[in-house]
Amino acid sequence: MPSSLRTADDGSTPGQAVPAFWSRSADEVLTALGSSTGGLTTQQADAALEGQTSRRSEATREASSWHLLLRQFVSPIELILVAATVLSGILGDWTDAGIILVILVLSGVLGFVQERNAGKAMKALLASVEVTAQVLRDGERVAVAMDEVVPGDVAVLSAGDLVPGDCLVLTSRELVVDESALTGETFPVEKRPGIIPAAAAIAERANEVFLGTHVSSGTATVVVVHTGAHTEIAAVSARLRSPAPRTGFERGMTAFGLLLGRVMLVFAGVILLLNIALDRSVLDSVLFALALAVGVTPQLLPAIVSISLAQGARAMARQRVIVRRLDVIEDFGAMRILCSDKTGTMTQGRIxxxxxxxxxxxxxxxxxxxxxxxxxxxxxxxxxxxxxxxxxxxxxxxxxxxxxxxxxxxxxxxxxxxxxxxxxxxxxxxxxxxxxxxxxxxxxxxxxxxxxxxxxxxxxxxxxxxxxxxxxxxxxxxxxxxxxxxxxxxxxxxxxxxxxxxxxDPVKPDAAATVADLVDAGVSVRMVTGDNRLVAAHVAAAVGLDISRVWTGADIDDLDDAALAAALQGVEVFSEMNPLQKERVVHAFRATGEVVGYLGDGINDAPSLHAADVGISVDTAVPVAKQSAAIVLLDKDLGVLLHGVRQGRQTFANTMKYIFMTTSANFGNVLSMAFAAVTLPFLPLLAGQILLVNLLTDLPAATIATDRVDAEQLRRPREWNTRLIGRYMLVFGSLSTVFDLTTFVVLRVGFDADATEFRSAWFVGSVLTEVGVLFVLRTRHPFFRSRPSGWLVLASVVVAAVAVALPYSDAAGALGLERIPAGLLAVVVLITVGYLAATEVMKRFFWRTR
Incomplete structure (x- = not known):
C-alpha cells in the first residue's frame, strides 16, 4: 500500500493511525503510538508483542511447516507417478496403487521430519548469536531481540547499530546512516529531527531512518513506527523480487539436477516405447517407466543435504563456530582466499x-x-x-x-x-x-x-x-x-x-603456525587492515605473510577493477584501507574465480562481508557486521576458523558421498531393469517394489552425515564436479549392471525362476548390493581401513535384515513377493559379495587415474 496511507503496526494502540508520520511532529507520532520519549512500559510492549506474534509469527511458522511438508511431494515425476497410481486404482488395481502411495507418503514424511528437525536445530544455534536493539522500557535502556521490537518503542542508536524498524528521529548527534541497502546510495546520509512534507520521497526524508539500514556514525533516539511487512524495505522487496546471488553449492545442485533430468528423460522415454512395442500393458509400462525415472534419482537428496548441513552446523557450533546460513557451509569448505583484519585474529586482541x-x-x-x-x-x-x-x-x-x-x-x-x-x-x-x-x-x-x-x-x-x-x-x-x-x-x-x-597488541604466539596451517589447507591468508603500512608490515612479517609488496588504499584507487583483479594475486598485505577499498579487494579476488572469505567485526567491514562468498564475523562484533555475516565465530581466532573450514569440508564430503554412491547404485539398478524389461517375459520389479527398494536403501544414507571422512578429503578445498559425478555414475553403475545381469541369468537359467520368485530374489539382491556398496564407496581407501560411523552400520544392518525378512513375512503377498529357497538366497548373497569385491578393485583404479 502507499506509504502515506500506511497505518501503525500491529503493536500500536488499536485504532490509531500514523499516516505519513515523517510529516508530523514527534509529539503527534508518540501520542498516536501510545508512547512517550521514555519509551513503552514493559506491559505495553508485551501486549504489543503478543499481538504481533499471534498475527505473524505463528502464521509464518505454520505456513513454513506446511510448505516444507508439501515440498516433499512436488517433484514433477512424483506428481505424475501419483496421478498414474490413482488411474491404476480407478482401473481396479487398488493393491498396487495403495502400496505405491504408502511408500511415497513414507518417503515424504521422512524427508519432512528430518528437514524440520534440522531447521529447529539451526534456530537454536542462531539464538546464540542473536542481534539485539537498545530500547527504552519503563524508562530504562534494555537490549531486546530485533524481532521483539514493536511500534512505539524508543530505540537508542549509535555507530554500528542496525535500525530496528522504520523510525522517526527524536534526537540526534551528528547521526549518519548508511541507506545503501534501501536506496542504493553509496554515501551515508545525515539524519536529524524535523518535519518533512508528506509527499517527500524516501531519499528526501531526513527525519526518518529505515529498517535494513545501519548507523555509520553519531548517536540518536528514535521512535519505531513500522516493523516487519509494513516497512519501506519490505514494500521495495515485494516490488523487486530480484534473486539473491547463488552460492557455489546451489550452482552445483542445479548442474547435478540437470544431469539427472537428462538421464531420467532418456530412460523413461526409451523404456516406455520398448514396452509398448512389446505389446505390454500401457498402464503397467507407464508406471514402470516412471518408477525407473524416480529410481535413478536420489529421492531423499533435499533431506540428506539438510541433514548433512545441519549436522555440520552443530559440529561447527561445538568448535565455537555458528553458521547463520546453512547454504554457505560448502563455500566455507571451498574457500581459497581469506581476507582478514589483524586485530584479535593475528594479534592477541587485548589492546x-x-x-x-x-x-x-x-x-x-x-x-x-x-x-x-x-x-x-x-x-x-x-x-x-x-x-x-x-x-x-x-x-x-x-x-x-x-x-x-x-x-x-x-x-x-x-x-x-x-x-x-x-x-x-x-x-x-x-x-x-x-x-x-x-x-x-x-x-x-x-x-x-x-x-x-x-x-x-x-x-x-x-x-x-x-x-x-x-x-x-x-x-x-x-x-x-x-x-x-x-x-x-x-x-x-x-x-x-x-x-x-x-x-x-602483541602477535599471538600461535598465529604464525595457524596461518601456515591455513596455507597448508589450501587457504591463502591476506591481511586487509585500516592500520598504516608500517604496523601492517610488522605484524604480517611476524605471522609469516609476504611483505615484499604492501599495498595501501591509494594503490587500490590507482587501478580500475580489471587491472586490480589482474595485479593483486601476489599481494598478501593491504593497509590503510577504507570500507570501499576493502570491498573492491574482495570483488577483485572473486573476479579471478576464487572463493573468498572475509573476516571482520567493524562497521567498515559490512560492505565486504556482503561482497564475500563467505562473510565471517565474531560474536562481539557491532550488530551490522554480525548481521551481514554468514558465519559467526564465538572466539576471534584463526585457529577456530580453521576448525570450521575443516568441518565445512567434512560436511561437503559426506554430502558428495551420498550423491556418488546413490546415483551410481541407482543408475546400475535402473540400467539392469531396463535390459531385463526388454528381454524377460515379465517386468523384473513392479513399480511399488522399485520405490520400496529406493526407500529402504535411502534409510542408511540418511545417516551419512554422521560418517567419518578420510583425512585427505579435508586437506584441500573441494567443489562440485558434475562431470566427475557423471563419470562415476557410468563406471560404477555399469559395473553394477554386469553383476545384475549375471544375477538375471542365474535366476532364469540356473533356477528357472518365475515372475514372483524372480522379483523376490532380485528385490533382496538390490537392497543388499546398494547397502553393501555404501561401505566400499564411502572411502577412497580399502574399505577395511576406514571405519564408518556407528549409526551408518546400525541402519545398514537393520535395512538388510528387513529386506531379507520381507519375502518371508505376512506382508509378502501384498508386496508381490514370496519365500525364497535357501539355495537361491545363498547364491544372491554370493553374487553380492563378488560385486563388492569387484567394486573395491574398480574403485582403486578409478581414483588412481584421477
Whole structure:
C-alpha cells in the first residue's frame, strides 16, 4: 500500500493511525503510538508483542511447516507417478496403487521430519548469536531481540547499530546512516529531527531512518513506527523480487539436477516405447517407466543435504563456530582466499595503551589526561582503543562532557567538548588517525612551547615512523579552547597538536603456525587492515605473510577493477584501507574465480562481508557486521576458523558421498531393469517394489552425515564436479549392471525362476548390493581401513535384515513377493559379495587415474 496511507503496526494502540508520520511532529507520532520519549512500559510492549506474534509469527511458522511438508511431494515425476497410481486404482488395481502411495507418503514424511528437525536445530544455534536493539522500557535502556521490537518503542542508536524498524528521529548527534541497502546510495546520509512534507520521497526524508539500514556514525533516539511487512524495505522487496546471488553449492545442485533430468528423460522415454512395442500393458509400462525415472534419482537428496548441513552446523557450533546460513557451509569448505583484519585474529586482541608521548617521543602526563577525557566522556560506541585508554587513565571525576562529534570513517577523528574542574572555558579534545588529526592542526606543543605545525612536522613523522615500525599503533591527540555549547564539524580546526598515543597488541604466539596451517589447507591468508603500512608490515612479517609488496588504499584507487583483479594475486598485505577499498579487494579476488572469505567485526567491514562468498564475523562484533555475516565465530581466532573450514569440508564430503554412491547404485539398478524389461517375459520389479527398494536403501544414507571422512578429503578445498559425478555414475553403475545381469541369468537359467520368485530374489539382491556398496564407496581407501560411523552400520544392518525378512513375512503377498529357497538366497548373497569385491578393485583404479 502507499506509504502515506500506511497505518501503525500491529503493536500500536488499536485504532490509531500514523499516516505519513515523517510529516508530523514527534509529539503527534508518540501520542498516536501510545508512547512517550521514555519509551513503552514493559506491559505495553508485551501486549504489543503478543499481538504481533499471534498475527505473524505463528502464521509464518505454520505456513513454513506446511510448505516444507508439501515440498516433499512436488517433484514433477512424483506428481505424475501419483496421478498414474490413482488411474491404476480407478482401473481396479487398488493393491498396487495403495502400496505405491504408502511408500511415497513414507518417503515424504521422512524427508519432512528430518528437514524440520534440522531447521529447529539451526534456530537454536542462531539464538546464540542473536542481534539485539537498545530500547527504552519503563524508562530504562534494555537490549531486546530485533524481532521483539514493536511500534512505539524508543530505540537508542549509535555507530554500528542496525535500525530496528522504520523510525522517526527524536534526537540526534551528528547521526549518519548508511541507506545503501534501501536506496542504493553509496554515501551515508545525515539524519536529524524535523518535519518533512508528506509527499517527500524516501531519499528526501531526513527525519526518518529505515529498517535494513545501519548507523555509520553519531548517536540518536528514535521512535519505531513500522516493523516487519509494513516497512519501506519490505514494500521495495515485494516490488523487486530480484534473486539473491547463488552460492557455489546451489550452482552445483542445479548442474547435478540437470544431469539427472537428462538421464531420467532418456530412460523413461526409451523404456516406455520398448514396452509398448512389446505389446505390454500401457498402464503397467507407464508406471514402470516412471518408477525407473524416480529410481535413478536420489529421492531423499533435499533431506540428506539438510541433514548433512545441519549436522555440520552443530559440529561447527561445538568448535565455537555458528553458521547463520546453512547454504554457505560448502563455500566455507571451498574457500581459497581469506581476507582478514589483524586485530584479535593475528594479534592477541587485548589492546593496551603503551605510552602517551610528546611530539618527540618523551612521556607526557598531559597527553594521557587529554586522551582519558576524550575516551571516557564520549557517548558513542567505545572501541577497544577507548577501553584501553580508560583502563590506563580513567577520566577525572571533576570533568564533564558538553558535546561531541562522533567518530566516522571519513574524518577518522573523535572530538569531545569538555569542561574541567569548573573552568569557565571548555576545550575540544580530538583524537584519531595521526594524519587526520594533523590535518586540523596549525600548531604543535613542544618542550619549548607552542610552535607552528610546520616546525614540528618533521619530528612528529620521524617519531611516528619509529613507533610504527616497532609494531605500535599510533594515534594523534590535539586540543583547542572553544567557548561554545554545541560542536559543529567546522570547529575541528586551528587546533594544537599535543602528542601521540601508542597501543600494543602483541602477535599471538600461535598465529604464525595457524596461518601456515591455513596455507597448508589450501587457504591463502591476506591481511586487509585500516592500520598504516608500517604496523601492517610488522605484524604480517611476524605471522609469516609476504611483505615484499604492501599495498595501501591509494594503490587500490590507482587501478580500475580489471587491472586490480589482474595485479593483486601476489599481494598478501593491504593497509590503510577504507570500507570501499576493502570491498573492491574482495570483488577483485572473486573476479579471478576464487572463493573468498572475509573476516571482520567493524562497521567498515559490512560492505565486504556482503561482497564475500563467505562473510565471517565474531560474536562481539557491532550488530551490522554480525548481521551481514554468514558465519559467526564465538572466539576471534584463526585457529577456530580453521576448525570450521575443516568441518565445512567434512560436511561437503559426506554430502558428495551420498550423491556418488546413490546415483551410481541407482543408475546400475535402473540400467539392469531396463535390459531385463526388454528381454524377460515379465517386468523384473513392479513399480511399488522399485520405490520400496529406493526407500529402504535411502534409510542408511540418511545417516551419512554422521560418517567419518578420510583425512585427505579435508586437506584441500573441494567443489562440485558434475562431470566427475557423471563419470562415476557410468563406471560404477555399469559395473553394477554386469553383476545384475549375471544375477538375471542365474535366476532364469540356473533356477528357472518365475515372475514372483524372480522379483523376490532380485528385490533382496538390490537392497543388499546398494547397502553393501555404501561401505566400499564411502572411502577412497580399502574399505577395511576406514571405519564408518556407528549409526551408518546400525541402519545398514537393520535395512538388510528387513529386506531379507520381507519375502518371508505376512506382508509378502501384498508386496508381490514370496519365500525364497535357501539355495537361491545363498547364491544372491554370493553374487553380492563378488560385486563388492569387484567394486573395491574398480574403485582403486578409478581414483588412481584421477
Amino acid at each position: 593496551e595503551l603503551g605510552a602517551a608521548l610528546t611530539h618527540d617521543g618523551a612521556d607526557s602526563a598531559t597527553v594521557a589526561e587529554l586522551a582519558a577525557l576524550n575516551a571516557g566522556l564520549q557517548q558513542g560506541w567505545k572501541n577497544p582503543i577507548d577501553e584501553a585508554i580508560i583502563r590506563a587513565h580513567p577520566p577525572g571525576a571533576d570533568a564533564e562532557a558538553i558535546d561531541e562529534l562522533p567518530y566516522d570513517f571519513r574524518r577518522k577523528r573523535l572530538s569531545v567538548l569538555v569542561r574541567r574542574g569548573g573552568a569557565a572555558e571548555p576545550v575540544v579534545v580530538t583524537k584519531g588517525a595521526l594524519a587526520d588529526v594533523l590535518a586540523v592542526c596549525t600548531e604543535a606543543r613542544t618542550s619549548t612551547g607552542t610552535v607552528p605545525l610546520d616546525e614540528a612536522a618533521g619530528q612528529i613523522q620521524q617519531t611516528f615512523a619509529t613507533l610504527s615500525a616497532g609494531g605500535f599503533r599510533v594515534l594523534g591527540v590535539a586540543m583547542r579552547p572553544l567557548r561554545v555549547d554545541q560542536l559543529q564539524l567546522g570547529d575541528e580546526a586551528h587546533m594544537t597538536f599535543m602528542g601521540l598515543l601508542t597501543f600494543a
